[in-house]
Amino acid sequence: MLGNSGDMENGFSRHLEADALETGGLTIDNTSNLKDPMDLCMKFPALINSENDVKLPSCRDPVPKASNLRLMNDSKLGIRDDDDNFSRCNKPGTKPRAFRLPSRIGDRRIRKLLTSKYWKVAPKLKDCELSKVACLDGGMRPLYRKRKISNGVSMSSSIIGHQASFHSKDSHVKFSIKSFRIPEIFIEVPETATVGSLKRTVMEAVTAILGGGLRVGVLRHGKKVRDDNRTLLQTGISSKENLDTLGFTLEPSPVQAPPTVCTEDPPIPLPCDSTQLVPSSGNNIDSNHESGSSHTDKLADKTLSDSRALVPVPPVCVEALAVVPVNQKARRSELVQRRTRRPFSVLEVEALVQAVEELGTGRWRDVKLRSFENADHRTYVDLKDKWKTLVHTAKIAPQQRRGEPVPQELLDRVLAAHAYWSQHQAKQHGKNQAAVLKITETHGGRNGVEGEIRLF
């Protein structure tokens, strides 16, 4: 351990707590923190300290232990639905429950996590007992960190940064950011995955994070310093005595998308900049909102330049940040590809029309359950969308339609049903329509179509 580990440890803990607090009340298990190898990575002597020849205590396990990885027969990483699916955890067949939540929904949730602007992913350890955290102390060494999160938790949405600092001249404050810790990432790979693929996975994850746009936060005594306009002097970050209380954080930008996440439980929607829960003093307007980017950039640049000025410890991480292009769009598409297109077959359209005729247009989940229960790739949203396009299709000239032609008969029913349910507030039709209704087209209607309900 480091000679000054005690101090750093405590100091760091405070930072964590504060951060957790600031990020929306997330709590971080203190117990685990103490032994968290991460701490080692994070702590390092302030340059001020005399006996600081501290080599960054590398993370304990430079190499992930296969046993530490949660094995999944079906990689959660495969967030794709193309290939006739059937690789989902809760695949049909094993779906004895007349319960809702089509498996697809589960997938979508995960997808959602990948794209969501909400970074916080607080899974229960059910499937991810260990989380891998990369420590960018020059050599990015992944490590595993055991957590005992019970109800959600943790992982603040920010990257805890570290910094050693010292006072040099009278008017300059120099910082040395030893390393930044990237946000916690959960990664699951099949037992059969190769070490190489694992490395790539981790790399992708890290790269995605670094390249996804980050905001730098400044912590003073563990509390975020939000006023970007104050000077260091005003903030009290200039005097030597206070430098130890300074900290930096990297926070994912809202649009960011964490890479491979293997979370099982719904994340606690936590806005990256969730500070709402902490009506901390003064301006609680997150830096995000307040002319965000520009300030952030400035800060980042400053940090960078200052760091470079220090010969002692070239902050690799910062350089990385400067190099990684911020190409969120591209990156995201790589990680979270769109589901492959799956044109509805006439059969499906038939089923959809049938269901809508009976249930109306405001109960897509019911439609899903009723006619597409086993079509994992059709979510109720998909059905709703399809109906939308069907209505449109029915209205346009046949020449303008594309794809497998839908029998005019069906299109007619679409219009009929659409017309009917439009004026019958489908949504209000009690959930218990015991009787099965059927709308049949009739002639003479004002608009050509008129619905007639018939009990069967």
Add this chain to the structure above:
DNA sequence: CTTAGGG
């Protein structure tokens, strides 16, 4: 999670 709509 569902709906309802815009993208």
Add this chain to the structure above:
DNA sequence: CCCTAAG
């Protein structure tokens, strides 16, 4: 199809 605000 995706994304999201609402409920």
